[in-house]
Amino acid sequence: MIPLLIANSLALASLLVMMSSGLALIYGLRDVINFGHGALYMLGAYIGYSIANVAGFWVALVVSPALLALVGAALEYLALRPLQRRSHIEVALVTLGLGIILGQALIFIYGGEARTVEAPPSLAGSVTVFRLTYPVYRLFLIGVGLGSCGLLALWLNFTTSGLHIRAVSQDPSVARMMGINSDRLSFLVTSLSAAFAGVAGVLAGPYLSVDPGMDVTMIVSCLIIVVIGGAGSIAGAIVAALLYGFVQVAGSVFLPDLAALAPYALLMVVLLVAPRGIGRGRAPA
């Protein structure tokens, strides 16, 4: 029971981690919460669905994130950069509007019904680990989710560009004074975050389903996670995603009636104890 619970919450958390670390990265550089991130995830999922039907799941897992990286670059050049002098809450609302437009366009193209994506044959079926029988695909999902998190942590902590990103996240003006080009970093980070959303979208296909409401569900979860984690803190976002996954899964097992309320209750409790979230985000300007 308990190992299954932990495995399930890890599987959900893997998707959430990929999404919310991307959100936290953009927030760190641009001070903008990208409300359109859910729509990017949905775009990734639908592109993945189309490609998987033609060329198979593995091709989709490579091509969809690559295309999403281009969309992220467009977002940076067409929205975030021209609007960087505007109030940050306004830019966040612009991303909300862009997300709604993208989501509606996808519904217009693909129609309103839910689609399913088959897991590739090599990942179908179940395995038994420590007396727990578990679907292989979910193990793969956990592996990719936590693995990408690990890579992200290595990049941020052991490379020069990672150092610069952390510097800008902590104090944008001082970092710029030290000669860090935050525009170039923001381009890198926005494309990377969008690509992560693409990976999450493709991976979500066989695990959840590809449907018109997936963008809203995902962005609401991610926003809660980013706020719990302390806006801008990537480590905080990762911990918060794990916590959120556990609360969500445990809630639906033990208190099915109240499960829908569990994430909000978690948000309230965390923010009442630590108003700035659990991670060390940036001090407010």
Added chain:
Amino acid sequence: MNGEAAARVPVQRDALRAPTARAGWRIGAGAAALLAFGVGAVAPQYVASDFILKLADGGLLLGILALAIAFLMSQTGLVTIGAASVYGGVGYFFAIGMTEWDLSPLAAIAVSMVVVILYAAALGALIIRTTPLAFMMLTLAAGEMISHAVLLEGLRDYTSGADGLVVSFQGTLFGLESGDFTNAARFWAIVWTAAWVAGLAAWGVRRSRFGAVLRATRQNEERMRFSGFDTYAPRLAAFVFVNVIAGACGLLHVLNSGFVSPESLGLGVSTNALVAALIGGTATSAGPLVGGLIFAFAQDEFGARGFTQLLTGIAIVLFIVVFPGGVVGALDAFVRGMFRKRQQESD
């Protein structure tokens, strides 16, 4: 910021003119407003069809809710996306108060408004100190919690779950009968009056010392605290104020539709009101009201083709990027520009 600085210039010019000229100007403006109020309350009943009036009723209700959001946004810099929970929740208390607790309509209104004030004060006390982003998320969270709570099995006897409640009252309320609220033409006069009351209240608060303290706190909270101002209580009071407006608006909505359902609590209502506020412009009190009307008519035009949400998305992007002051802000800037040009010519 630049817009505000530019807007200050004509005010200084006014101040330099003789006091009698200013008093005359004020009396003229007051008379014009009174005339606009009177004509607006009566004329549409004779000119517009029932269908148009129904749309306009809904638009003005949305506008009042948008006014609440816009006031909080422009004065404190905080964005709430949970306004619908008060707007719809107050309807539930009104309905339950009359059917379950056998209250008179007036007592049920009093009870539901007291609940709104207590709820807003309690929630505000907890969340007003957080960052603007966290504030936005917490209002969303509180709103979603309430809209889920209405659907809980345990409360089904009171709220009827997803079916909603029928709301009607016997006797009279402020001298009006139940039918006055549900009739599109007669309700127009009511909602028009309510919009003026809410708009003037918000306008008055904006111009008061209290409004100045709010705006100063928005710009630099630390400096305000350093200067000896309390930065917590005024913002809490502002939060309660906008929730009272949202609650009163919700009561009107329930009296008009005769029905309250979980949809009226939902995120959709909150985002529509936010969009209406952006369309009209958040910086004035008239803006959101106009925005609500525009939104209602645009929604009727595009909604039939299933493009309501697309319209919402496009409106958000368009009005923030191209017309940041909204329709009313753009008109205001245009008129002021004309006025200044004429004055420069006469100088």
